[in-house]
Amino acid sequence: MQQKNESRSNKARTEATRLALISAARRLFSEKGYAETSTPEIVTAAGVTRGALYHHFEDKLALFRAVVRQEYAAVADEITTAVGEQPGSALDALRDGSRGYLKAMSDKGRVRIMLLDGPAVLGQSELSQIDRETSADALRTGLSEAMDAGHIQRLPLEALTVQLSALFDRAALAVSEGDDPEDHLRILDAIFAALK
Amino acid sequence: MQQKNESRSNKARTEATRLALISAARRLFSEKGYAETSTPEIVTAAGVTRGALYHHFEDKLALFRAVVRQEYAAVADEITTAVGEQPGSALDALRDGSRGYLKAMSDKGRVRIMLLDGPAVLGQSELSQIDRETSADALRTGLSEAMDAGHIQRLPLEALTVQLSALFDRAALAVSEGDDPEDHLRILDAIFAALK
DNA sequence: GCGGTGACATACAGACTGTATGTATCATAG
DNA sequence: CTATGATACATACAGTCTGTATGTCACCGC
CATH class of the missing domain: 1.10.357.10 (Tetracycline Repressor, domain 2)
Incomplete structure (x- = not known):
């Protein structure tokens, strides 16, 4: 019943975003390899933007x-x-x-x-x-x-x-x-x- | 005594170019790894152009x-x-x-x-x-x-x-x-x- | 010597990475 | 409860890289 844009605490937001990124990245890396997986692909699969990725991870x-x-x-x-x-x-x-x-x-x-x-x-x-x-x-x-x-x-x-x-x-x-x-x-x- | 622009047979040209490319690539790949080595770097080290590389190798x-x-x-x-x-x-x-x-x-x-x-x-x-x-x-x-x-x-x-x-x-x-x-x-x- | 092929050189299109900058939301001091 | 700062992004941009397309010139066989 949760709404997508429901307000969440910053900690929860961070946790959710990191999890989504790691999960999407794991799937793509495992399927296509590191070099063949692009960050646009990853963030699309994770449902976030590249800004989010580079906010949570250095690169x-x-x-x-x-x-x-x-x-x-x-x-x-x-x-x-x-x-x-x-x-x-x-x-x-x-x-x-x-x-x-x-x-x-x-x-x-x-x-x-x-x-x-x-x-x-x-x-x-x-x-x-x-x-x-x-x-x-x-x-x-x-x-x-x-x-x-x-x-x-x-x-x-x-x-x-x-x-x-x-x-x-x-x-x-x-x-x-x-x-x-x-x-x-x-x-x-x-x-x-x-x-x- | 050989001049740089001395005329050579096509076969010799090819051999020399391939050798120069492989040799330069070997050095760079071994020092920096495959992903971190760019083709512009390789051809510069080999003294040829990217055109030569893509002529002799598919990619x-x-x-x-x-x-x-x-x-x-x-x-x-x-x-x-x-x-x-x-x-x-x-x-x-x-x-x-x-x-x-x-x-x-x-x-x-x-x-x-x-x-x-x-x-x-x-x-x-x-x-x-x-x-x-x-x-x-x-x-x-x-x-x-x-x-x-x-x-x-x-x-x-x-x-x-x-x-x-x-x-x-x-x-x-x-x-x-x-x-x-x-x-x-x-x-x-x-x-x-x-x-x- | 001449048409054709091989060996390049140059120019270009598309994609990708990392950064810089802008914005909205959350947290908190007062 | 509000002002202020911090956090979590979103967007725009610069630089680089790969592969391809196209043009040029030297060699090669006839």
Whole structure:
């Protein structure tokens, strides 16, 4: 029953506009990529003007950054729930986590944003920074504890985290291109088992 | 002693112009990335006009494609010579190959072109197609033979090739960001050994 | 040497990004 | 309750970029 031009508080206005922009941008970026999506398109889809966009975001890149952070957070959430609370064995956690990740990345648009445009547009350093703040941290601490407990061999922690992330990412990419997830999960499991 | 405006055959002209364009583009793409490099910049650096560029290449993307293919070919060459001729054990070949790859990718600009802009601009499918035509093929056949000889366990070949490539790529990326190559090589060796 | 083709050079149209400026609405001090 | 400032936009504009269309001149084969 709300009217379109009903008066709203500034905070609510801002929230609504930002949400509309991020949502529209996410859809367009995921469908056509960052470079092929124009700001006129985004604001039209969001039902606002370019003035609003440039009021809330410094530039197109800042909007993309917001979209990427949201995707990373969503994926981290899915993985966390997939792994569950009880510690279990380190290998079980890795297996559950990798399945949770592949499931979370079964959205092709998400793959494009996080694994293709993300690194190119934001740079690998900023992206791995975002990754560190979300999902990679869980992986690293999990590996660290597994090493301490002697469940897996002791290797350079940082490098190992990075490399395993690479396996997950490439698997997600390949699956999004039509590969069979089971094939890739078998490889992942074999490598995890081999770290014992 | 050659004069600038000396008359040349058409074939030589074309060759020289294409080379100048690809060379200038490679330098600029590697320094500033694809999106931030404009065609006016490229042609100025190459000493030609935009007319020449659009005469020899369908568009900016086609020029990028040519640069990418050249880089892939160069890397494949370096790996081939690093691995050497005599077969040796499959694990030795993997170890030599990974070292050769990391060395070939020690050029930060090359990493940017092949691992950051490449997938985003050309798409993962086209890029892995190029990869298949060059270095990845050697990896796959090597793995296949190693499996047949019983040197490594039998796993889905295509997926294994893709995943190992991912390890190499991410290691190269991390090293280009300042990581210690030795740390990553240790991980790679550990994983290779574990495939036995 | 001459018609044709290839290799450019120049001019132009359309689109896009970011900024500058104007305006209406909300928040708040008095 | 009103004046004043701040916030949230909307509109207009400048500069740049891409791709195309068109014109020119040198090479090439006959």
